[in-house]
Amino acid sequence: MIAPKPPLRIGLYQNGGRRLPGGDRHYDLTRSLLDKGYEVSVIRSDSRIGDLQEGAWLLLGYFGKEEPLPAMGNGNGDRLYYRDIDGLETSQILDAVEEVRGQTELPGPGGWKPWFPVIDYNRCTNCMQCLSFCLFDVYGVHEDKIQVQNESNCKTDCPACSRVCPEVAILFPKYKSGPINGDVVRQEDIQREAMKVDISALLGGDLYGSLRKRQTEARQRFSTERDESRALLERKKCLRKLKKDFDIPDEVLMSLPSAGDIQERAERAKAKLAARQERSQTVKDSRPAPTEDDWGI
Amino acid sequence: MANSHDAATPDRAIPGQVTAPPAKILYCRCAYAKVIAPDVKDEVLQGLTRSGVIFEAVPDLCEMSARRDPRLKRLAAEDGIRIAACYPRAVKWLFSAAQAPLTEDTVEILNMRVDSAGSVVERLLEGCLKAEESS
Numbered sequence: 001m002i003a004p005k006p007p008l009r010i011g012l013y014q015n016g017g018r019r020l021p022g023g024d025r026h027y028d029l030t031r032s033l034l035d036k037g038y039e040v041s042v043i044r045s046d047s048r049i050g051d052l053q054e055g056a057w058l059l060l061g062y063f064g065k066e067e068p069l070p071a072m073g074n075g076n077g078d079r080l081y082y083r084d085i086d087g088l089e090t091s092q093i094l095d096a097v098e099e100v101r102g103q104t105e106l107p108g109p110g111g112w113k114p115w116f117p118v119i120d121y122n123r124c125t126n127c128m129q130c131l132s133f134c135l136f137d138v139y140g141v142h143e144d145k146i147q148v149q150n151e152s153n154c155k156t157d158c159p160a161c162s163r164v165c166p167e168v169a170i171l172f173p174k175y176k177s178g179p180i181n182g183d184v185v186r187q188e189d190i191q192r193e194a195m196k197v198d199i200s201a202l203l204g205g206d207l208y209g210s211l212r213k214r215q216t217e218a219r220q221r222f223s224t225e226r227d228e229s230r231a232l233l234e235r236k237k238c239l240r241k242l243k244k245d246f247d248i249p250d251e252v253l254m255s256l257p258s259a260g261d262i263q264e265r266a267e268r269a270k271a272k273l274a275a276r277q278e279r280s281q282t283v284k285d286s287r288p289a290p291t292e293d294d295w296g297i
Numbered sequence: 298m299a300n301s302h303d304a305a306t307p308d309r310a311i312p313g314q315v316t317a318p319p320a321k322i323l324y325c326r327c328a329y330a331k332v333i334a335p336d337v338k339d340e341v342l343q344g345l346t347r348s349g350v351i352f353e354a355v356p357d358l359c360e361m362s363a364r365r366d367p368r369l370k371r372l373a374a375e376d377g378i379r380i381a382a383c384y385p386r387a388v389k390w391l392f393s394a395a396q397a398p399l400t401e402d403t404v405e406i407l408n409m410r411v412d413s414a415g416s417v418v419e420r421l422l423e424g425c426l427k428a429e430e431s432s
Contacts, residue, residue: 006366027346030354031339034326039368040354113329114359118390148394151363173359173387174330181332181410182387 006055007109008101011043013061013082028090029060036094037109056104058097060085079104115174116151117161123169123185130161130170155252163246322352322421323372325382329357333383333409340414341381341421348422358382362391369397379405379421 010033012026033040043059058081081103083096101108117130117138126146131139138161140149159180162170168185175181179189243253324345327333345352353372355361361369372378373392378399382388385406392399407417 006364006368009368024343024346027343030346031326031342034342034354034356035328037328037356037360039356042351042353044351109356110329112360114357114363116359116363118362118387118394120386120390121393171387171390173383173391174327174332176332178384182384182390184386 006106007038008097008104008106009039009041009055009057010097011041011057011059013043013059013063025090029093032090032094033097036097038097056106057081058083058100060093060097062086112152113156113174114151115156115158115172116154117148118171118173118182119146119148120169120171123167125167125169127166129164129166133164134161155249157249158247158252160246160248160252321375321378322350323378323380323382324352324354325358325380325388326354326356327358327383327409329360337409337414337417341409341417344414344418345421348418350422352421358388358391362395365395369395373397373399373404376400377403379407381407381409381417381421383410384408 012030030040043061056079060083063082063084064086081100083093083100085093085096088096124146126144128141128146131141131146136150136153136155138148138150138154140147142149159172159175162168162172162175162180168179168189170180171182172180173182177183179185243250322345324342326338326342342354345354358369369392380388385408388406389399389401405420407420409417
């Protein structure tokens with residue numbers, strides 16, 4: 001999960017007769033703040049202070065000669081800050097926002113393209129193919145249910161796990177086309193994905209298995225024929241096929257783990273399994289100990 | 298004026314003090330990707346700011362979901378909320394992933410990736426008026 005600390009939130013304060021910046025100024029300011037990564041809410045003076053929860057708030061408004069509003073929080077140690085924006089241009093307001101953010105020592109917004117899978121549990125059958133497929137530990141299991149647990153581990157612009165999902169249950173909301181982007185799943189989409197899974201099975205059960213097999217074959221050829229260029233060509237051909245079939249970005253292909261990494265990963269999984277089995281023998285556990293299949297080894 | 302204050306007062310209703318009214322409209326800017334046409338998201342935002350309605354604008358629902366932002370829970374709890382973002386299936390499961398499931402009967406999700414800015418603004422404001430009429 002991403003660092004849970006919420007960023008500084010911005011409130012445009014509408015105080016009785018002192019309205020928000022008019023029409024296009026309101027638009028310009030809101031757009032600029034959003035594009036910088038700040039949330040923007042309109043704040044009125046006639047309801048519950050408790051709604052200003054969830055982190056630190058900066059209120060921007062025309063406070064004039066009025067005494068600044070008394071500081072109030074929600075009892076959780078959250079903070080409120082105020083800035084009068086009378087006479088300030090949008091760029092000056094943005095500077096003021098950054099200055100306050102500096103005071104709060106909160107992290108700056110942005111800096112990460114939120115690219116990660118989202119599971120449609122209306123479609124997911126908990127088959128765990130995505131868990132087995134992803135080498136970057138994006139997925140995990142909680143109470144026997146597949147979950148996305150490490151969003152920031154996901155490789156930007158790589159939708160490969162959604163390609164191997166037989167139920168078309170994995171979305172990437174920022175993907176260019178449907179149904180991966182969340183568009184309605186049509187019958188032909190299901191058939192197409194099923195066909196891809198079949199192809200994957202034909203290739204040897206899973207994509208990485210296929211890749212490893214090809215790698216091994218290429219090595220064998222290299223060792224017997226001493227033909228380095230042929231092995232490299234084979235690898236390039238395999239990578240091109242992966243890129244085309246699964247829309248995998250170059251960056252991901254370049255960061256695929258080595259055989260040693262895969263071996264290490266398998267060893268870690270086995271160690272986890274052994275620990276779990278040992279625990280289930282020493283502690284009364286109503287659930288049966290998982291098998292190697294359960295751990296995707 | 299450049300003052301800041303530390304929190305001290307517990308959560309309770311205080312007449313005449315600052316507050317965020319329940320948002321009936323949520324606008325997602327999708328700020329970190331180029332999947333929504335810039336003119337569509339700009340026009341929708343412009344329509345909202347010009348109308349004078351109260352709305353909440355967030356830079357990116359995906360990012361908030363990944364952060365499990367608690368604010369999503371409050372937004373999801375709003376009865377009759379209208380959301381201008383992207384595909385409804387994506388928005389629904391983004392909220393769900395943040396442990397803030399939307400109430401499907403009362404939420405309306407408008408898709409700025411597909412619909413025109415005019416139709417999105419019209420639906421958002423229509424919903425807002427209806428909410429005001431019913432209250």
